[in-house]
Amino acid sequence: MIKKSLLVLLVLALAGSAYLWLNRESFVAEFNQERAQEAVQFRNAGLEFGRSNNQQACLEKALTDFDTQCTGFSCTVRYGRFLNACLETAAEEPAFCDGVPAYQEEISEEEKAWAREACWARDIRGEGCRLLLRQQQHFCTNGVNAASTGG
Numbered sequence: 001m002i003k004k005s006l007l008v009l010l011v012l013a014l015a016g017s018a019y020l021w022l023n024r025e026s027f028v029a030e031f032n033q034e035r036a037q038e039a040v041q042f043r044n045a046g047l048e049f050g051r052s053n054n055q056q057a058c059l060e061k062a063l064t065d066f067d068t069q070c071t072g073f074s075c076t077v078r079y080g081r082f083l084n085a086c087l088e089t090a091a092e093e094p095a096f097c098d099g100v101p102a103y104q105e106e107i108s109e110e111e112k113a114w115a116r117e118a119c120w121a122r123d124i125r126g127e128g129c130r131l132l133l134r135q136q137q138h139f140c141t142n143g144v145n146a147a148s149t150g151g
Contacts, residue, residue, distance in 0.1 A: 042078045046085030055093040055139075058086035062132055067124045076128035080135055087139050097140035111137065 050058055062083040070079060101111045112130075119129035 046082035050086035050089035054091040055096040103137040103141035
């Protein structure tokens, strides 16, 4: 009886694997379409939030929502899209870039320490927080505030 059950499970697993293999392109296309739709949704939400808030509020919302609703890299990317879009439309906050190290392609130990300490101070876990702060760095070095702060 056990051997028959195992044989049935094996046949079902093989059939399922074959089905997935034969239909992998449609699964990948559907997955990519869902990610693209999410990207548009988060960008639109960021633009909308930024229209009635300042740059610091954009960062705080992205970090708070990330911390309470997020797991995994794709979630970090979604909140990164939100933050970037939000900063496009947000009111300038003069102190937003104070103390933010200049963005460099290759991250320095100083930048790593700044991001780590900023995340710890907010009691936010993990790499995603540091990646969102990296976007603040990029914005402060290359964005709107760079012209007004000399950064």
